[in-house]
Amino acid sequence: MKNLKYCSFSEVDLDDPFFDSLKLDYKGFEAWFGKKTLADELAYVFYNSKKAIDGFLYLKAEAGGGDEIVPPLPKARTLKVGTLKINAHGTKLGERFIKKIFDHAISDRFEQIYVTVFSRHQSLIDLFERYGFECYATKITADGEEQVLVRRMKSLVGDVVKEFPLFGFDDRNYYLLAIYPEYHSAFLPDSILNNENHDIVQDVSHTNSIHKVFISGIVRTKVMKAGDLVLIYRTSDGKGKAYYRSVASSIGVVEEVRQIKSFSSEAQFIKYTKPYSIFTLAQLKDYFTNKKKSYIIKFTYNAALKKRIIRKRLMEECMISTRTRWDFMSLTEAQIRWVAAAGEINESLIIN
Incomplete structure (x- = not known):
């Protein structure tokens, strides 16, 4: 899909209005974005027909989730969904990003995936839970309390989806x-x-x-x-x-x-x-x-x-x-x- 690009943070316009809500949710978002740019890290970016951003996904390997997660995550090869935001526009783009997350998990043999989400973003929580993520813990930072959703990648649960x-x-x-x-x-x-x-x-x-x-x-x-x-x-x-x-x-x-x-x-x-x-x-x-x-x-x-x-x-x-x-x-x-x-x-x- 030519609208979906896997590219360096340095190629992404942080001033795009798409990022405004992330800047409000996370006080250090711009500084975090700058660090990722300097480190030449990559993210998925979806551009709409007007060349404005409608989706952003950043993934990273992580050892365990840090002390802020209570209870701690199980010890396993872990993929973190560092950032995921989508402007829904009726084309199932959320499913496409979920599939990209799983593609990375399978390709690099991660045993579990986790994401942190504020409870006010219920539609995003619903999307993750539909595909087997479960609320496992909470994470408390200066930005507030987030739910920690975890998906295991080593077993079947009797539900196709x-x-x-x-x-x-x-x-x-x-x-x-x-x-x-x-x-x-x-x-x-x-x-x-x-x-x-x-x-x-x-x-x-x-x-x-x-x-x-x-x-x-x-x-x-x-x-x-x-x-x-x-x-x-x-x-x-x-x-x-x-x-x-x-x-x-x-x-x-x-x-x-x-x-x-x-x-x-x-x-x-x-x-x-x-x-x-x-x-x-x-x-x-x-x-x-x-x-x-x-x-x-x-x-x-x-x-x-x-x-x-x-x-x-x-x-x-x-x-x-x-x-x-x-x-x-x-x-x-x-x-x-x-x-x-x-x-x-x-x-x-x-x-x-």
Whole structure:
């Protein structure tokens, strides 16, 4: 996403009005920012269409949280969310930043993440708690008392969303779900292929979001249950044989599958699907009116395969049968484990 930059503090305008509330919350914010600038530290900065700042995220490794946190944090490899602020504008940017936090935690094998938040920022607290952060302690400084929210990165808790991005293989089912190329990469931005244009990844909710909604006409998809794993398979773009052009790209975890008839109105259906779907408003309205595609699959977007796996390998090495159409099919645990290994998914994501 070209609006989201990972850059030095020295490249960021501290006089942007975006930082005014942080200066009010933290008396030493400007001095702190100056120290980070001199140290040439990096942060994520999101710029809106007017080139003004709408989001800022700073992360740092930390030994234990300091004496101001009571009770002390457990001893573990710890990632601190040093600063996070977002101007919400309806595109799920908060989820995109949450995902960046988890990306760093997984990449550098942190065992826990923590963030401090003033209780008056309830919407920010709600965002963290939705993804498994729990109020663990308090922190008292000259600026006041903050809640300390902690997320453990070593266990599953039986809730798909609170577990994100972690997942396991035990006691669940596994499926392959095909997505056409025209939808795939804008829908799943971390799974973009090397020969695709990164400009198609825009600041829209279905790109930013951790959650994805796919609408299918395949009756068999209704068998999926919360916690099942879904392997996303991008079909051929028609520029060569599917044997080489179709690829497995990502793994998600099913939240739920609903039938279109479960929505009492078009407005309810649009509210549920629009923020997380690649389909246009016109397409969604048409689906609801004509019931062309009846199954709504909601899943979390947990892992992009570092190495995409072509159909040839899926057939010959993973032993996925061609007797069943590759639009939707069941996989074995051995097959999904093979994909995770061959696709070089970070092992820190997988809890056995």
